[in-house]
């Protein structure tokens with residue numbers, strides 16, 4: 569067995585609660601973030617590289633992490649975006665036909681601190697009851713008072729603007745330039761599989777930085793506009809909200825996913841709020857109120873759109889609801905070519921029930 573004597577590690581929550589574990593590999597260090605959990609049984613590499621998780625310490629509820637290794641095709645961005653990993657059993661050995669390396673190597677390459685041998689069931693129950701909160705993971709197990717002081721300085725997720733930290737610095741292109749449609753996408757933390765899904769529907773995409781102006785996007789002469797997923801609170805994303813207003817004002821085809829959905833809601837004057845715990849997993853039930861059909865969805869969000877305000881707004885229609893807590897899962901504008909969902913039709917990881925939403929976007933472009 570590799571690493572006979574592994575370093576002890578702790579998870580210290582902002583309310584002072586401590587959980588214990590061991591550092592994965594030989595790594596030592598300390599990492600801060602908002603602690604949250606994902607219940608997906610697979611898809612760890614996609615989750616760790618999803619820019620929406622920037623600044624978060626990820627607890628995985630699956631008992632085994634790393635057991636099927638890693639593959640370069642399964643990343644959602646070019647690097648790991650979570651702030652740290654907390655898991656039960658970390659697999660140093662892995663097995664899968666397609667794997668190209670171990671998760672341990674992948675974490676090392678990205679310099680990510682991970683803690684295993686944690687009672688994740690107890691930790692998740694605790695967060696479920698007490699809500700998402702800041703935390704620190706560390707191998708400095710004898711420096712609890714020092715860590716508490718540093719943890720108190722970590723900003724709260726509420727009000728935090730993080731899109732600028734993960735967005736592309738320069739515009740770039742994705743897909744085949746001879747494709748039939750052109751889509752301008754605002755990158756406030758975009759996942760690669762969204763680009764793959766749009767491009768595979770005969771569209772050429774130009775991806776813009778988080779602070780791009782309407783004129784920048786318009787200069788590409790796009791047939792449709794897209795607002796991406798991403799980390800942090802949607803409230804401070806004023807530039808993106810103004811961009812959405814410009815697109816809506818001109819009634820151009822617009823589609824938003826997750827953070828993009830929240831930005832579109834805010835552009836319509838709807839408030840957003842921080843949820844007790846958020847939704848993070850790959851089996852969340854959603855009802856499409858237009859068709860009456862259910863879908864099993866991939867989700868990752870800690871903020872949500874106010875339902876009462878959405879229903880009271882005569883420009884908006886609530887098109888989808890989350891069946892566990894009846895929060896807004898989708899919106900459409902009644903008299904504009906604009907719609908959005910709080911969940912992830914691109915999956916990666918997760919089921920593909922909702923990929924029809926990308927078809928709908930293309931249909932809206934054709935109109």
Ligand SMILES: NC(=O)CC[C@H](N)C(=O)O
Pocket residue numbers: 620796797798799800801802825826827828868869870871872
């Ligand atoms: N995946 C996302 O786009 C997440 C949106 C936002 N950061 C939230 O947590 O609600």
